[in-house]
Every structure is written in structure tokens, then in C-alpha cells.
Amino acid sequence: MQPEDSARRAELLDKIVAYARRHGLADVSLRPLAAAVGSSPRVLLYFFGSKEKLVREVVAYTRAEQVATLAPELNAAAVDRLWAWLSDNDNVTRLFYESYALSLRDDPGPWAGFGAASVREWLPHLLPLSARLLPGVPAETGATLILAMLRGLLMDRLATGDTERVDAAVALFENLLTAEPPA
Template structure:
């Protein structure tokens, strides 16, 4: 009879996998070197996560920001601004700051290797856009306007994250984030 995977061990291993991917990236990902670096075996990675694609999918799911948690109770433009800035702070200072590098790499790889990374990128974008679009609608914006404004927040913050990672100019990029968020949440 096959042994049942230990959920606690799986959770610990998943956190280690996420940390490894945040540090080393996903381009040219090979399970054997990862397993060695994590003090386990390729066989154990496959046992807990399935194949390489499944492991990557689970790591991406575990590492992405929970926009639904941040935007769940939003019902006004002021709440939208506060929630958008909370997201910005989570991405640049909080728990999500390390996973931003991983997300940006996957999104970039999706443009040149859509067969392997396109679905990850689409899912990552949708999981951010959907709750933010819903929050804009809950705050009184029409459906089409809500979707455009949510796209501005998601894509704008993502681009500013990349700028911050490259330039390190926190003051300039923080000011740009505030300006972009203000523009996105201000009714016409």
C-alpha cells in the first residue's frame, strides 16, 4: 500500500521550493539541483508535487499576493486607494516583496515561451484583476470602467515593482505609485 504524503512535510517543502525559486528563478529550472539545495531528493519533490510543471504551479499559487484579502471589503474610492497602497506595500516591503521577482520572471517568460509559462501568467494576472475589478464595481464604477481601472492598478504596480527592483530609487517609485493609484481611483 502506498504511503500517504505528510501534509506538514509537504507544506515545509513547498515553502522551501518557493524560497529557492525566488532566489534562483524558474528559467532553466531543474529538479535535481533544486532537490540537492533543499536537502531532499528529486524523487521526494515528485512524490509531493508531481512533475516540474505541477511543482511550479503550486509554488506560484503559494507565492502570489492575496488580492482578494486586501480588496475584499472595499466599497468606496477612498477604500480603493487604501487597498491599492496596501498592495503596493505588500509587494515592495511586506511578505510579497521576494515573490515579485519570481512573478516578474514568469510573466516575462510567458511572452517568449507561452507554451510553458502562458497559463501561469494568465492565471496570475486573472487572480489579481478579478478581485480588484470587483472592488472597483463595489465602489460604484461601471463594469467596463472598473476593469480598465483595475488593469491600471495591476499593470501599473507591476511595472513600478520592476522599476524599483532595477533602479532601487524607492522615493521616486513610491511617489509614482501614489500618483498612479490616485489617478486610477479618482472618478472621472
Template structure:
């Protein structure tokens, strides 16, 4: 089901073709999901938990010594076409009939919260105060998503990679940035 939604998007999603692709009846699918929106939120939750599992299970990502190293290690993976589908889905969901705050949007909101928790924790390990780490994590998450959108639209990977690398240099530890003679 997740693969189907990632391949076909949400704007024209209909439960009957999903059921057919899964090899079940429409009625069977409706027993599991009362609506298209519930199915979409289930897919979002699956994507979120899969990503969390990869972040905690990947040795290279766990070995990152800083937030910048973590993002540097994660970025090439996020740029793989198979992974970019998740960004496409997110962007499509935001545009899908507007992002409606009513209803069960916990899974969708957790797409932001999960990333922020990981980034804030890493930034605090890097020496950033909690308040600054939260603001910086928000900025970094928005930047990664914005650069993904830019990459999806332009296809200019070298330019987008340079922009990401430039921004990651701004994540130097506060003690390093505030030393005499620094530009911080």
C-alpha cells in the first residue's frame, strides 16, 4: 500500500485501484480504512516509522559526531529517487485540498516532530543551548525540505549540494564559532 501511494501520489488516489493493486476487494480495504484520508495517514505513519528505524539502525548515521555530519551522511540517501518520493508525497499532501488541521493529523505532524527531536538532540550534544537547538533544528529541517523541493524541480544536484554544504558549515559548535577572530 505504501509503495502504491508513493508511486501514484494522493491527489487522484482512489480506494478501488488501491484495493485492486493489493489484490483485495474494495470492501476488504474499507474494513481496514474508513476513508482515503485514513489510508493516507496510515502510509505517512509507515514512512515515519521506517525512517526512524533507518536512522537508529544505520551504523554510519549513528556514528555521526555532529548534527552536520548526520545531515551530510543522510543527504545523499535522501537524494536517491526512491527516497525523494517521500518528499514528493509530503509536498503533495501539503497542497492536497490545503493542509487541514482538523481530524487526526498526528502522524503528519510527527513527520516534523520526529525530525526535530533527532536534530535538537544532536545539536544539544554539539553544545547548542536547548532554545537555540530547537530554532536551529527547525531551520535545518526547513532547509533540507526546501533544498529537496529545489532539487526535484531543477535537477541541479551540484548546486543544491553546495548550498547544503554551505549551510552545514554554519552548524559549527558554538564554542568554535565564538572564538576570538571567528566570524560568528
């Protein structure tokens, strides 16, 4: 691939990710997608190989973007920062849940393995936070709890639009994480 091809491919990927955030990918067809990003189906196939590979790359890109929001030095404030980023990016979060749900189907197609990969990618980043905030709890168990709480709260927020109630629940969760354990 020539350098100009790499630049064009990266530009198209950015546009496709932006499109996916607004419209999702569940029912995407190459022709309307190509038109929306200023390309053609043939060019998309040249750069991405197939519709399935394109979808896989988009969902992998958005998973990596989410994980990159985690600070190297995690603490209770990191939960707050992470929540702020996730809850300010509803379109990213909708795309995540769409991809996660599609990965659970009997025939997940390009979404195969998305849910499991997402958990595998997040847990290592949450292990230090879990160990620090939940002493005495196995780190992987605590990291699983933190991940499940954040994802559940995000799903509730997206489903209901009740940001005040859900944000209050996040604040309560953060307080519980930082509370002194009972003696």
C-alpha cells in the first residue's frame, strides 16, 4: 500500500467511524455508507477487503478508543473521568452496545467476539483500580464489578435519558468505592 493509500484509508476510517456513531452499523450497506463518506463501494472494498472486515475494524477502533480514555494511574477520580467521557459520547456508547448485543447472536457475523474482546481489553486496566479501591477482594472480581456497574449504568442512562438519577447512582458507586471498609 502506498503512503497516499494509507492516508486515504485512515481518512475513510475516520469518516466511517463518525458515520457509525451517528447511524450504527447493524443494517449498514456499502453503497449508502460509501456515499455518506464521499467514496464508492469499490474503494471501500479496496481498502478494507470486505464489509465484514470494515465492520470489524470500526468496532475494534471504537473499543480501543474507549480503553485509551483510562489514565495510567487509576484512582477513584478515574471512575469519574471515565464516566464523564462515556456519558458525553452517547453515540460512541450506542455503537458499543449495538456491537455488544450483535456479538451475542447465534450468527454474530462481523461482530463475533466483540463482547468477549471488550471485557478482555477493559479488565487489565481496571485491575489496579480494583486492587486499590477494593482491598481484600480479588482484583479480577473487583474489576469485573466496576466494569459491570459502569456498563449497566450507561445502558440505563441511554435507555431512559434520566441523566440526573443515573449520575447520582454513579456518584454513590464512587463513594462506595472510596469508603473505608468496616472494621
